Structure formats: structure tokens, C-alpha cells
Amino acid sequence: MAKNVRIAGPSLYEVPVLAQLTAPETVLAERYATRLDYVRTLCALVKGAGYEADIVFAADDAEEDPILSERNRTEKPNVRDYSFALCRVRERTGGFLGFGGTERTLFLGLENEYSPLGATSFEGSHYFDPVTETFGLVTVPSPALATRTHDRMTVRLRENGAADFEIVHALWGSEVGSFRKRYAEMLPEMRDRHHQGLLGAIADAASATGELETDVTGYPARRAFSCYVPDFAVVKDGVLTVTLGAFMDGVISLTGTSRRNPIGIPSGEDVETDIEVVFPEGYVALEHLPAEFRTHDPLDPAKTWSTLTVSSSVQDGILTVRLKSRAMRHPEGMLSAGYFPLLKEWMRLGEARANRTIVVRRDGAAR
Numbered sequence: 001m002a003k004n005v006r007i008a009g010p011s012l013y014e015v016p017v018l019a020q021l022t023a024p025e026t027v028l029a030e031r032y033a034t035r036l037d038y039v040r041t042l043c044a045l046v047k048g049a050g051y052e053a054d055i056v057f058a059a060d061d062a063e064e065d066p067i068l069s070e071r072n073r074t075e076k077p078n079v080r081d082y083s084f085a086l087c088r089v090r091e092r093t094g095g096f097l098g099f100g101g102t103e104r105t106l107f108l109g110l111e112n113e114y115s116p117l118g119a120t121s122f123e124g125s126h127y128f129d130p131v132t133e134t135f136g137l138v139t140v141p142s143p144a145l146a147t148r149t150h151d152r153m154t155v156r157l158r159e160n161g162a163a164d165f166e167i168v169h170a171l172w173g174s175e176v177g178s179f180r181k182r183y184a185e186m187l188p189e190m191r192d193r194h195h196q197g198l199l200g201a202i203a204d205a206a207s208a209t210g211e212l213e214t215d216v217t218g219y220p221a222r223r224a225f226s227c228y229v230p231d232f233a234v235v236k237d238g239v240l241t242v243t244l245g246a247f248m249d250g251v252i253s254l255t256g257t258s259r260r261n262p263i264g265i266p267s268g269e270d271v272e273t274d275i276e277v278v279f280p281e282g283y284v285a286l287e288h289l290p291a292e293f294r295t296h297d298p299l300d301p302a303k304t305w306s307t308l309t310v311s312s313s314v315q316d317g318i319l320t321v322r323l324k325s326r327a328m329r330h331p332e333g334m335l336s337a338g339y340f341p342l343l344k345e346w347m348r349l350g351e352a353r354a355n356r357t358i359v360v361r362r363d364g365a366a367r
Contacts, residue, residue, distance in 0.1 A: 001042055002113040009034040012057075012083045035110065039085040042108060052090040054131065057082035058107075058138055062124030063267030065333050073126060073135050082128040084109065086120070086138070104141040114184065115177030116219060119145045123174065124329075140173070147173030148270035148329075150220075155232075157242060159280045163232035164209065165202060170220045180216040183223070195225065202245070203229045238362040240283050243353060244275065244323075263340060267332040268305055273325040279360050284319045286312060288359035295346045297330065298339050304328050306350075321358055 005027060010020060012035065020034050024041040027033045033041060039055060046053040059081045061069045072081055087108040092101050106118045107127075122138045123146065129136060140146055154166040171179050186194065191212065199206040206227040215222040233242040292310050297303040306327045313320055335343075349355055 001038070001045070002111065004028075005031050005033050005038060005041070007035055007038055007110065008032050012036055012085065013080050036085045039087050039109060043087040046087060046089055046108070052092075054088055054129075056086055056088050056107075056127040056129050056136070058084040058086050058109075058122045058125050058127040060084060060122065061126055062122065062138075063331050066331055069126065069331075079128070082126075084122065086122065086127065088127075105139065106141055107138050111174070112177045112181050114180035114216070115174070116145060118142065119147070119173045119176060121147070121174040123147060144219075145173055146270070147175055148272070149175070151271075151273045152276075153274070154276045154278070155242070155244075156278045157233050157240065157280055157283075159235070161233040161235045161240070162228065162230045163242075164226070164228055165206070166224070166226045167198075167202070168222065168224045170222050172220045176219065176221045179221045179223075183214040184216045198225060199227050202227055203232065205230055238364075239287070239359060240279065240362070241357065241359045242277065244277075244356045244358075263335045263337060263343065265333045265335060268327050268330045270329040271327045273323075275323045275325075277321045277323075277358060279319040279321070281317045282364075283360045283362050284314050284317065285361040285363055286319070286321075286359075287361055288354075288357060289321065290323060290355040290357070291349065293346070293349045297333070298335060298342060299333075303330065305330055308350075308355075317363075319360060 009032070017036070020036065021040070022033065022037045024037075024044040027037050027041040043053045043055055057079075059069075059072075061072070061081070072078065089106045089108060090103055091106065092103045104118075107120045107122060109120060109122065111119065118141045120138060120140065123140050125138045127136050127138055128134075149172075150170045152168045152170075156164040156166075158164070183191075195208065195212040198212070199208055206229045208225065209228050210226040213222075213224040233240050235241075289310050289312070290308065292308055294307045295305040297305065306325070308326075309324045311322045313322075
């Protein structure tokens with residue numbers, strides 16, 4: 001349907017719901033639909049294929065403060081908060097005559113034709129079932145369909161301070177569809193300019209050492225490229241100093257910075273970054289490494305927000321330093337002004353140049 005029906009017209013509550021309903025046959029013939037009619041037509045097609053399907057209405061509240069979300073469902077429910085129609089599909093495999101086997105539930109919406117089946121941007125949001133007048137939680141049928149990203153960067157340093165980069169960006173879940181569509185339909189000249197933009201994000205002097213590779217059929221979706229950067233590290237008197245980019249910036253951000261007012265904490269996404277820095281042979285004496293740290297919900301220290309771990313090893317005279325940064329998905333929230341010093345310290349740790357710098361001395365070099 002994503003290729004053949006265009007979304008147009010009002011959102012769910014801009015006009016009376018009954019006044020905007022269009023028969024699925026008309027939608028398929030005219031190839032235009034409101035969001036509601038699109039999902040109704042999708043649901044009709046799924047039912048016609050023999051699956052059990054119905055329509056629920058989701059609230060885009062996966063990242064909302066859990067306290068507010070609970071209040072909006074129990075104390076002050078408002079139907080207008082649930083304005084995104086989804087087709088809920090129950091698929092049973094195995095069993096006999098409807099008995100036994102296993103059942104999985106999928107939530108389908110406006111995903112494009114490139115999206116993996118079952119992935120949804122409403123994962124973790126609540127929905128309202130108008131038939132049973134109950135609330136539920138939008139889920140994905142498999143942990144592999146949860147939305148997350150993973151960046152892996154390998155930096156191989158040369159003795160003159162130049163560096164060879166290999167960078168891989170991988171995506172899972174609801175972001176895969178837009179990624180695949182973007183690269184599958186990108187014109188060659190646009191792709192060349194995009195490749196240059198990726199190189200410029202590494203360093204102004206970066207030059208490609210290979211083609212931009214994109215996997216738009218496999219799962220997870222994947223993008224990879226490599227480049228050469230001159231003078232990336234500073235070499236002086238047998239000491240090599242390398243300062244990494246801002247991959248650790250933003251471990252926490254504040255939407256309110258006054259010490260007198262409550263502090264708003266934005267929601268966080270599931271992002272993992274692995275950086276491996278390989279030093280030239282003989283540079284094995286570590287003088288400085290970034291400090292490890294962990295941030296968490298101050299009201300519940302068991303709930304981790306982000307972590308940075310650092311490790312190193314030497315094999316055959318080659319030193320490798322590994323940094324692993326992980327940001328966990330968490331909802332937005334509010335904290336009292338008393339937490340301001342703690343949050344500012346976390347921001348300092350994440351943004352400080354010292355926490356992005358590695359200093360290594362060549363074995364035998366004078367101090």
C-alpha cells in the first residue's frame with residue numbers, strides 16, 4: 001500500500017471521524033487516503049488475507065514521563081491523546097483448527113514498503129481499544145525489531161599522525177524503512193555529495209579510500225565507508241596524542257538550566273558506539289585514557305541512562321584502545337533543581353576534551 005496510496009487530508013480529530021470515512025474500495029481506486037482510511041484499508045486487506053485484525057488508537061507517549069502517562073490513562077483520560085490509528089494483527093503459527101500453536105501480535109501503520117514487518121515507531125506507546133475500551137502497550141513481535149543504532153569506528157594511526165578510518169553504521173527497527181528508502185532511491189550525484197558530507201563530518205581533510213557501501217536489503221540496515229585523514233594525531237618527542245570526535249557529547253542534556261526551576265530531562269534513544277584505536281608499533285606506554293563513567297536516573301539509580309567503558313591490550317607490540325559508549329532508551333522526566341550539580345558534572349564528563357583524548361608514549365622514548 002505504501003507504494004500505491006498517498007496520505008492526504010485531515011488528521012484524526014480535525015473533522016468528525018464519521019465524516020472522513022471512505023470505503024477501502026474507494027481508497028484503492030483513488031489512491032488517496034487520510035491516515036485513518038489508510039489504516040482501515042490496510043486492515044481490510046489483512047483480514048481478506050485470512051488474518052485476525054482490528055484497529056486501535058495509539059498515543060505517541062513512549063518517551064513521555066511515566067507518571068504523566070499513567071495519569072492520562074487513569075485519572076484524566078482524553079481520547080484525543082490517542083490519535084494515531086494502527087492495525088493490530090494477530091498471527092498464529094502451528095496448532096490445529098485455531099487451537100494450540102503460538103501467537104504473535106503486530107502493529108501496522110504508515111510504514112513504507114522498505115520497513116521490516118512488525119517494526120513500529122510507536123513501540124512502547126500506549127493504545128486505546130475502542131471495542132473493549134481498554135488500554136494496552138504497543139510492542140514488537142521480536143527483540144530484533146526493537147529500534148536501536150550501533151556505530152563502529154576503527155582508527156588506525158600512522159607514525160606521522162595520519163589515520164585510516166573504517167566506519168560502520170547499523171540500524172534496527174523502525175528506522176530501517178526510511179534508511180532503506182533513502183539509499184535505494186538516491187540518485188548517483190546525490191550519493192556522491194552525501195558521501196562527501198560523511199567524510200567532512202570526520203575531518204575537513206578526510207579523503208575517501210573506498211566506495212560508500214549501503215545494504216538496503218539485509219537486516220540490520222548498514223552503511224560503511226573508509227577514509228584517510230592526514231595529521232589526525234599530534235606526534236612530538238615520541239609521544240602520540242589523539243583527540244577523538246564528539247561521540248560522547250550529549251550523555252545528558254538539560255531542557256532547563258536554572259538552579260531555581262525544575263529541570264526537564266529529555267528522553268533518550270538506544271545508541272551504541274564502539275571505537276577502536278590502533279596505535280603504531282612500539283607506541284605501547286599509556287599516559288592518559290578517558291575516564292569511565294555511568295549516568296543513571298537520579299530517582300532510581302538502578303536505571304542506567306548511559307555508560308562509557310575503556311579497555312586496552314597489547315599484542316605483538318601493537319597497542320589497541322577500545323571505547324564503548326552506550327546510551328539506553330529512557331522516557332523524559334522532571335527533576336528538582338537540587339540535582340543540577342550532579343547533572344552538570346555528567347555533562348562535563350561527557351563533553352570534556354580530556355575525556356576524548358588518548359596519550360601514548362613510544363616504548364623507550366624519554367619522558
